[in-house]
Amino acid sequence: MLELENSDSAAQHAADSTTSAAALKTLSSLVYGEHFVAQQHLRTVYHAISGDAIYQVGSYGIDTQAVVKYAKQKGALIAAWTFHQRANALKQAAQYLMARKEEFYALAQATGCTRKDAWIDIEGGIGTLYAYSSLVRRELCDEIAWVEDTWIPLSKQGNFGAKHILTPKAGVAVHINAFNFPIWGMLEKIAPTLLAGVPCIVKPATEGAELTHAVVKAIHESGFLPEGSLQLICGQTYDLFDHLNAQDTVTFTGSAATGQQLRAHPHLNAHSIPFSMEADSVNSAILTEQANDETIDLFVREIFREMTTKAGQKCTAIRRAFVPSALLDSVQDRLIAKLQKVAVGSPEQDNVTMGALASVKQKRDVAAKVELLSQDAEIIYGSHLRKDVEIQALNLEKSAFYPPTVLRCNTPLNAANIHSVEAFGPVVTLMPYTNLAELADLVARGEGSLVASIVRNLDENIEGLLTKITPWHGRVHILDSESAKESTGHGSPLPYLVHGGPGRAGGGEELGGLRAVKHYMQRTAVQGSPNVMTQVSHSWTAGAQVYEDRVHPFKKSFDELRIGERLLTARRTVTEADIVNFGCLSGDHFYAHMDKISAAESLFGERVAHGYFIVSAAAGLFVDAAAGPVIANYGMDNLRFVEPVKIGDTIQVELTCKQKTPKLQRDPEQKPHGVVVWDIKVKNQRNELVATYDILTLVEREL
CATH class of the missing domain: 3.10.129.10 (Hotdog Thioesterase)
Structure with a gap:
């Protein structure tokens, strides 16, 4: 059972039982060519702003073995397509989705997003389809297989050699996604999968599943992809893993604890089924020792943006901010001054600049994590424990609003929680450092992160710092007055770059351009004569006829x-x-x-x-x-x-x-x-x- 629940969600389920099922729609799962609507074991999803029940989710009764079989029989047609056919279909699907984007924006309001936040998820996600389609059409030949390298001679006379060839795996990719980006999180995974010629089974998080459902439904309606190449399970996946084999792949985005439990699934281990995890991590922003006034402003602006965009619900958001000791007070004052101008409330109000968390459950989780962080650090602004922030909401208890929160830890070398606990919301901890060695030690205590930002003066050499922190990060964003003019920011994964990180961040890689496409293909070293290599690779090999x-x-x-x-x-x-x-x-x-x-x-x-x-x-x-x-x-x-x-x-x-x-x-x-x-x-x-x-x-x- 892949959707793990805690006592809070169990209590929530008890409350759900009092809601009239007839008054709510139940999201269907889109599996084996039909809309499957569960009748039992339903979970209710609530509007992040009003707190009203809006729909139910459940998958009890789905024949998961049939889902896998349908993907491998019907959806496998995509493996017979060429790379350019797949890429063109993806582009056409993206155009179809973009024409219907307003439908998705309307649904996104229930998740607490401002329109600016929803843009990242909706148009950012669709943009990923465009980017991958263009990349494949530009870089790869119009073939089914991918010849990865040139002729590798293995004999003196050149009559025997090899090439590495990538072919679609004869299986299915199961994508288990997080709640924070219900559209982008799905599209950034299915794009390289489908381009590799492998069908997908998507399991979205319950909160936000309505958005994922709407997009998958629209893709089905477009008719550009083969039947069975994309299926959706809304709810739990039950025994789905038990029907996978060594040709299949599982990806997971979410909490490190849940990811580790799934990675240890006995069936996955018994059959060596690849499992790629992208987990929450305590990402960092670093202000360099020689920072000037302009650099400090850039640093504060980046933290501010990461706290308030999507209400801090980004796996890449800044959680720890490292500041030279002499500059800590200045950074604190400037950040709080910016946060005091934030209007938190319903996105429907014109003056609102920050929306809500995805659910009341998420709000409780963030509050609990802030209390853990406060054992190491002082809360200096915001949180559920102070009255610094006015929230424009009709019913604070029922809504999922959480104020932007800043903590300060003066002794980070003696702290533990600030390096290991992530409050997945608008929360950051400021902390001082005195020298490069101490900074490198503090950064490494995060035990692996998706991204770190180094904010520097334009003429400052940060090579030594970069060398020390790169082993702990999947991406390092270097910001200065020059790059700030066009930088996409600390928290923006891009289709062409690796999205993932070592250690606590999961050790996986999502995105990464053509690297991500290769993840769903089998690399085989094919040996033989130049003539047979020419035949199988559709490319003339030196020495062939x-x-x-x-x-x-x-x-x-x-x-x-x-x-x-x-x-x-x-x-x-x-x-x-x-x-x-x-x-x-x-x-x-x-x-x-x-x-x-x-x-x-x-x-x-x-x-x-x-x-x-x-x-x-x-x-x-x-x-x-x-x-x-x-x-x-x-x-x-x-x-x-x-x-x-x-x-x-x-x-x-x-x-x-x-x-x-x-x-x-x-x-x-x-x-x-x-x-x-x-x-x-x-x-x-x-x-x-x-x-x-x-x-x-x-x-x-x-x-």
Whole structure:
């Protein structure tokens, strides 16, 4: 049973039994192609502002074995799609969701969010789909499998070697999400999963499940993803883990305690099922010792933003703020002055700048954690124990509002709770440090965090500090007056960067660009001959069979070209005039090319041709000048100059069609085309390789 409950929630359930079930809707689970509505063991969710019961959640009676089977039979169709097909479907789904964003904003009010807070969850989440779709279409070939590296020769003659190939796991990914970002938290996990070709089963937290349900329902309605590729269980997952196998993956976001219990599940361990955890952590902000007035303001602004955005309910929010001892009073005064201007209340009111926590249960939990923190630190502003903050609410008891709270610990080296207890709300503890060694020790006492921010003067060297704290963090955000102009902030995980952290933070990785896609794929070292590698990777491998034709390859359309088609060009002898003329044309008068005496004293022993002259001369040898299906040069990759070319050397080029990737036609008026990758090998008269690279051309298609 994956939704663990404490005595508070048990008491809440007892209260729920007095609520008329007929008066509330029950969220359905979207499983095995139907809306499953549970009739028993329902839990009621309450409006974070009004405290009114708004819906019920339960999953009792779901056939979890059938859920897994449905994903692997129906949803597995996505594994047969290419990367670009998956990416285009994700982009279309994102467009469909964005057109319906106002529906999601309306539902988000029940979670206590201001519109600005909800923007992070809704449009930030949808933006993650766009980002991943674009990344995959830009970086990966339009194939089902991912060839991760080039040919690795394993024999002297080159007839035996290997490549690492990534293929979709033949399973399902189970995503168990936290309550604080019911949309973004789901979308940032399913994006890399679906792009990897693996179907998903999502289990949202009960608070906020209505938002997750609305988005999944909309994705289903869009019809862009295969049936069964995305299922939703609202409620408990019961024996779901027992039906998983070694091809499956489980991810979890939430408390470290719950995550550790799930990670220790006997079935997961028995079958070596990958489990990725992103847990709560006591993230830090560090003000450097040489901080000036401007830097202090940046530091205070960052803490303020992390406290008030989403009412501090972010797994990346700043919980510990480390300040040079001499500056602690100044930081405290400036932070409290900013917090005194915060208007806490219903997001529907125009003047409100901070909303509520997700639930009354969460409010009680934050209050309990603040009391634990107060054993080590003095509460200097806010909390449920003081009357510093006026909250604009009709019924404080029923609502989930909690005031922004600042604590101060003057002796952090003698404290324990402030380094281990996280109040998951608008709470921060200020603490002093006296030197770098002490600071590094204090930071490490958090035992692993998602992110730390270092706020520095523009000209300050923080390399020593960075070296000491990076082992404890998944991300370090360095803020100064230059980066502050465009910084996305301490608490903003980005699709292209790793989101995760070591130790207490779970040791997992969410997001991280293409790294995250690889997490749901199986890496296999495939060994064999160059010919078999060409066959299985759809990419020509050096040493594999080549095909020659009297028709120049540049006269052939994308569809006519064959992988392995080769052109062996005419030869060209490099003269002194070539080198001098190229130097004059390019302006490159480097001594190794132009100064006979200095070149003789160099490692070359004499003048050599410019590397870029060799590239230009090679193009002159292999290009067909007449108009044809080749539209343009698209780029060059992997250029290496292997041997010098001297005056009198003769060069020849081997041009081989290495890989073909059709491109999506964005404009109906545009000619259909694709990208062709050509393997270029430039050799001298002794058949020695002097330069090697790939060129990419846009080539017209016949379709």
